[in-house]
Amino acid sequence: MTRLDRSSHGGGGHVKSSRPLNSLLAGHRVAQPPSAPGSRASVQDIDLIDILWRQDIDLGAGREVFDYSHRQKEQDVDKELRDGGEQANTWAGEGAEALARDLLVDGETGESFPAQFPANVASITEAVPSESEPPALQNSLLSPLLTGTESPFDLEQQWQDLMSIMEMQAMEVNTSASEILYNAPPGDPLSTNYSLAPNTPINQNVSLHQASLGGCSQDFSLFSPEVENLPVANSSTLLPLVPSNSTSLNSTFSSTNLAGLFFPPQLNGTANDTAGPELPDPLGGLLDEAMLDEISLMDLAIEEGFNPVQASQLEEEFDSDSGLSLDSSHSPSSLSSSEGSSSSSSSSSSSSSASSSASSSFSEEGAVGYSSDSETVDLEEAEGAVGYQPEYSKFCRMSYQDPSQLSCLPYLEHVGHNHTYNMAPSALDSADLPPPSTLKKGSKEKQADFLDKQMSRDEHRARAMKIPFTNDKIINLPVEEFNELLSKYQLSEAQLSLIRDIRRRGKNKMAAQNCRKRKLDTILNLERDVEDLQRDKARLLREKVEFLRSLRQMKQKVQSLYQEVFGRLRDENGRPYSPSQYALQYAGDGSVLLIPRTMADQQARRQERKPKDRRK
DNA sequence: GTTGGGTGTCATGTT
DNA sequence: AGAACATGACACCCA
Numbered sequence: 001m002t003r004l005d006r007s008s009h010g011g012g013g014h015v016k017s018s019r020p021l022n023s024l025l026a027g028h029r030v031a032q033p034p035s036a037p038g039s040r041a042s043v044q045d046i047d048l049i050d051i052l053w054r055q056d057i058d059l060g061a062g063r064e065v066f067d068y069s070h071r072q073k074e075q076d077v078d079k080e081l082r083d084g085g086e087q088a089n090t091w092a093g094e095g096a097e098a099l100a101r102d103l104l105v106d107g108e109t110g111e112s113f114p115a116q117f118p119a120n121v122a123s124i125t126e127a128v129p130s131e132s133e134p135p136a137l138q139n140s141l142l143s144p145l146l147t148g149t150e151s152p153f154d155l156e157q158q159w160q161d162l163m164s165i166m167e168m169q170a171m172e173v174n175t176s177a178s179e180i181l182y183n184a185p186p187g188d189p190l191s192t193n194y195s196l197a198p199n200t201p202i203n204q205n206v207s208l209h210q211a212s213l214g215g216c217s218q219d220f221s222l223f224s225p226e227v228e229n230l231p232v233a234n235s236s237t238l239l240p241l242v243p244s245n246s247t248s249l250n251s252t253f254s255s256t257n258l259a260g261l262f263f264p265p266q267l268n269g270t271a272n273d274t275a276g277p278e279l280p281d282p283l284g285g286l287l288d289e290a291m292l293d294e295i296s297l298m299d300l301a302i303e304e305g306f307n308p309v310q311a312s313q314l315e316e317e318f319d320s321d322s323g324l325s326l327d328s329s330h331s332p333s334s335l336s337s338s339e340g341s342s343s344s345s346s347s348s349s350s351s352s353s354a355s356s357s358a359s360s361s362f363s364e365e366g367a368v369g370y371s372s373d374s375e376t377v378d379l380e381e382a383e384g385a386v387g388y389q390p391e392y393s394k395f396c397r398m399s400y401q402d403p404s405q406l407s408c409l410p411y412l413e414h415v416g417h418n419h420t421y422n423m424a425p426s427a428l429d430s431a432d433l434p435p436p437s438t439l440k441k442g443s444k445e446k447q448a449d450f451l452d453k454q455m456s457r458d459e460h461r462a463r464a465m466k467i468p469f470t471n472d473k474i475i476n477l478p479v480e481e482f483n484e485l486l487s488k489y490q491l492s493e494a495q496l497s498l499i500r501d502i503r504r505r506g507k508n509k510m511a512a513q514n515c516r517k518r519k520l521d522t523i524l525n526l527e528r529d530v531e532d533l534q535r536d537k538a539r540l541l542r543e544k545v546e547f548l549r550s551l552r553q554m555k556q557k558v559q560s561l562y563q564e565v566f567g568r569l570r571d572e573n574g575r576p577y578s579p580s581q582y583a584l585q586y587a588g589d590g591s592v593l594l595i596p597r598t599m600a601d602q603q604a605r606r607q608e609r610k611p612k613d614r615r616k
Numbered sequence: 617g618t619t620g621g622g623t624g625t626c627a628t629g630t631t
Numbered sequence: 632a633g634a635a636c637a638t639g640a641c642a643c644c645c646a
Binding site: 456457505508509512513516 | 622623624625626
């Protein structure tokens with residue numbers, strides 16, 4: 001049986017803890033509840049939205065995810081999200097080839113348009129009166145089939161950003177819509193009514209208020225107050241469009257099932273043969289519901305701590321690349337206890353148990369703390385006085401999480417060691433170390449033997465050298481008192497040398513203990529920092545997912561509204577317009593115009609050139 | 617017998 | 632300069 005190092009049991013002692021790593025990552029703790037998507041966005045949230053939108057566009061999310069062949073990559077994307085999304089760029093542009101089969105794809109923006117796009121639409125443009133041409137600053141809104149209609153990505157105009165993202169998706173939607181119109185069954189009223197020649201020269205700048213919008217205003221309010229308050233187009237040259245079937249549409253229109261209305265499951269391959277009744281969602285891969293739930297659950301577990309075990313398990317699942325093992329034993333209580341031990345050097349429970357055992361043991365091993373007050377050193381059982389309390393942190397790491405277990409320290413004392421291994425045989429008093437065969441004697445002898453074993457090497461040496469005072473005094477007395485003590489006795493040179501060695505070793509032993517304690521505390525703090533960073537990471541990831549989810553919903557709404565508006569537009573003959581030849585364009589003044597696609601193309605190219613010119 | 621954790625000690629550098 | 636302190640390295644003990 002051995003003893004616990006009593007140096008750790010005493011109270012008192014100064015703690016000069018210099019832990020430079022404690023505040024290493026303190027700045028990362030951002031205790032901020034996730035803001036509701038789209039509401040009360042703080043500056044940080046806006047920045048995050050910007051980043052996410054950049055990622056969306058840069059990643060080409062509007063392209064590849066349209067195709068079901070790319071849905072197969074969703075799992076990879078989910079995995080990326082679990083990894084923190086740092087590697088999200090890897091899947092950028094992967095899915096363009098599928099669309100490229102049937103579509104002409106803008107290599108940069110991913111915008112696609114049917115390869116069989118009418119080639120002679122230029123004549124339309126020529127026939128269009130110049131005054132009907134939308135202003136140059138018009139933003140190409142929801143003109144999916146336009147080539148080169150990428151909106152300049154201006155972060156200062158976040159709504160335009162949103163529109164541009166939506167455009168990427170609406171591009172696909174409108175392509176689908178065009179196919180609906182072109183390839184609808186014969187019985188379809190739209191197709192039967194449609195007979196507009198592709199190159200019919202018509203001024204088709206249409207004020208939406210001249211068309212029937214039915215009951216969609218509430219949906220408009222969802223995406224743009226500008227659209228909601230569309231001014232009446234002042235262009236007298238615009239042909240009034242005859243609304244048709246608005247009432248019937250009103251009865252069946254629903255913002256939630258518009259996708260099903262406008263996107264039949266089968267499209268003839270030119271657009272997107274995977275666009276089923278559900279809207280193709282470029283974010284589908286990122287927004288897997290299972291992943292969302294997982295993240296939410298994990299975040300709940302981590303942030304709210306409703307179940308530390310589950311939280312830790314989820315955390316381990318979530319972060320497997322961490323070199324540090326964050327075992328579940330690091331509950332907040334254990335951490336705080338550990339932290340408390342580092343800040344407070346007085347542990348009453350340990351000191352009391354130590355003193356009780358020390359009273360029965362003769363050990364005076366010079367494990368003492370920084371305390372230099374004479375009261376401590378005057379106590380014969382002062383061996384328990386220490387500076388740091390390394391055991392407390394150590395217990396945390398040794399799974400002695402329950403502080404109440406510290407009350408069992410008298411038993412734990414025997415964990416320690418008696419490091420007398422390198423003691424010189426001559427220095428040992430042979431009487432102090434009886435052979436093991438003589439151990440089974442009376443209780444007094446057993447106790448004496450036990451106490452002998454508790455003695456450290458220096459204690460044995462001191463006893464052998466007849467040092468007239470305790471090692472505690474030797475070690476803990478201040479220099480002045482120590483020298484004064486030495487002056488009181490007539491000591492030989494050997495004795496003085498031994499006393500100085502004892503003092504040196506005793507202090508160094510305490511220093512080593514403190515050093516190890518600090519090392520443990522540093523590790524614990526680093527682990528806690530890792531946990532904090534993981535918590536922040538999970539929170540940011542959850543916020544990102546929330547934003548993406550909200551963005552997807554807005555995209556769907558805008559797509560539906562676009563299709564609804566465009567589908568209801570009728571020319572003077574009551575026939576629908578071809579999506580391949582006309583597009584709605586969102587003007588800067590809030591009006592929405594129906595223009596030929598060639599015009600939209602030209603404007604888009606103009607706008608595309610402008611930023612480049614500015615760069616020059 | 618091996619291994620990992622705990623401990624004491626030494627050497628060295630810093631305060 | 633000396634004392635105190637900090638720390639890496641090493642050896643040893645023990646489970």
